[in-house]
Amino acid sequence: MPKIKSTLSVAATASLSLTDPPAPANAEAAESARPGYTAMWVGITCEFVEFAVFFVVYFVARWSYPEVFRAGAPRLWTLGGLLITLVMLTSGYLLVRTVLAVRRDDQRAARVWMTGAFIVSLGYPLLKWLEIQWNPAHGVIAGNNAFFTVYYYLTINHFMHSAWGILGMAWVLLRVWQGAYRPGNLKGVESMAIYWHATDIVWLMLFSLFYAFV
Amino acid sequence: MKRLLHALGPHNATQAWGLLALLTVASAAIAVAERGVLPWIGWLIAALVAWKAWLVAEHYLEVADAAPVFRRIVRVFISLAPLALVVTAWLESR
Numbered sequence: 260m261p262k263i264k265s266t267l268s269v270a271a272t273a274s275l276s277l278t279d280p281p282a283p284a285n286a287e288a289a290e291s292a293r294p295g296y297t298a299m300w301v302g303i304t305c306e307f308v309e310f311a312v313f314f315v316v317y318f319v320a321r322w323s324y325p326e327v328f329r330a331g332a333p334r335l336w337t338l339g340g341l342l343i344t345l346v347m348l349t350s351g352y353l354l355v356r357t358v359l360a361v362r363r364d365d366q367r368a369a370r371v372w373m374t375g376a377f378i379v380s381l382g383y384p385l386l387k388w389l390e391i392q393w394n395p396a397h398g399v400i401a402g403n404n405a406f407f408t409v410y411y412y413l414t415i416n417h418f419m420h421s422a423w424g425i426l427g428m429a430w431v432l433l434r435v436w437q438g439a440y441r442p443g444n445l446k447g448v449e450s451m452a453i454y455w456h457a458t459d460i461v462w463l464m465l466f467s468l469f470y471a472f473v
Numbered sequence: 474m475k476r477l478l479h480a481l482g483p484h485n486a487t488q489a490w491g492l493l494a495l496l497t498v499a500s501a502a503i504a505v506a507e508r509g510v511l512p513w514i515g516w517l518i519a520a521l522v523a524w525k526a527w528l529v530a531e532h533y534l535e536v537a538d539a540a541p542v543f544r545r546i547v548r549v550f551i552s553l554a555p556l557a558l559v560v561t562a563w564l565e566s567r
Contacts, residue, residue, distance in 0.1 A: 467522035
């Protein structure tokens with residue numbers, strides 16, 4: 260009887276404990292070997308959920324107003340969309356090279372690649388500004404119809420996400436020039452790259468929904 | 474099939490970047506040239522965007538090294554818009 264009491268007491272203590280049971284050592288090692296902070300993966304999951312909802316809005320609007328969408332798409336600045344895509348892909352590639360350079364502790368290469376990634380990423384706000392100038396002259400005005408409303412809502416939302424990414428890149432650039440990232444201490448630069456690549460994936464979707472509309 | 478795709482695909486980030494740039498230019502060119510002409514062209518655009526998103530996820534995001542839950546989330550997300558584009562192409566071609 261005392262043995263049963265003791266077992267129940269241990270079980271109750273374990274179930275009411277506020278702290279997680281200690282994870283096995285190999286699980287911790289596996290977690291630390293993964294790229295970036297877990298918090299950043301959670302963050303991009305939230306970004307994906309947000310844009311998944313926007314995609315639902317896009318397709319409901321497109322299926323409801325097919326003619327409006329068909330007439331609106333050719334009026335967008337396709338070259339601008341193409342150039343933004345190339346800017347996103349190229350700055351993402353340069354971030355990959357930055358991470359690889361930090362992993363092999365090549366600080367000089369990391370500084371060069373990271374500077375390149377930041378400079379190329381600035382092409383996005385520049386192109387977006389040019390697009391905003393171009394749009395009204397071609398009748399691309401938010402209130403005109405469902406297509407333009409959805410186009411502005413989704414692309415400006417994406418631009419806001421990218422603006423956060425560019426600010427983050429400025430911080431990581433500073434830290435790279437300070438030599439703050441080393442093999443074994445590169446979660447910061449990896450997390451920055453993860454955020455930018457996730458934003459890149461979202462843009463690839465937007466490009467196919469608006470600029471490469473068929 | 475998986476081995477064939479792997480053999481034909483890029484083997485590093487530089488090759489992936491070149492392929493991504495090529496596919497982007499191709500999809501824009503197809504859209505401008507064939508917009509509203511060929512009813513099945515939406516399927517091709519859907520395939521191209523799925524391929525591009527997969528390339529970014531595998532070669533840039535290193536999703537294969539991510540925790541399984543995030544790996545699945547990324548793969549589900551990159552399938553959503555292409556699948557919806559296929560459904561749209563099918564609806565519009567009827």
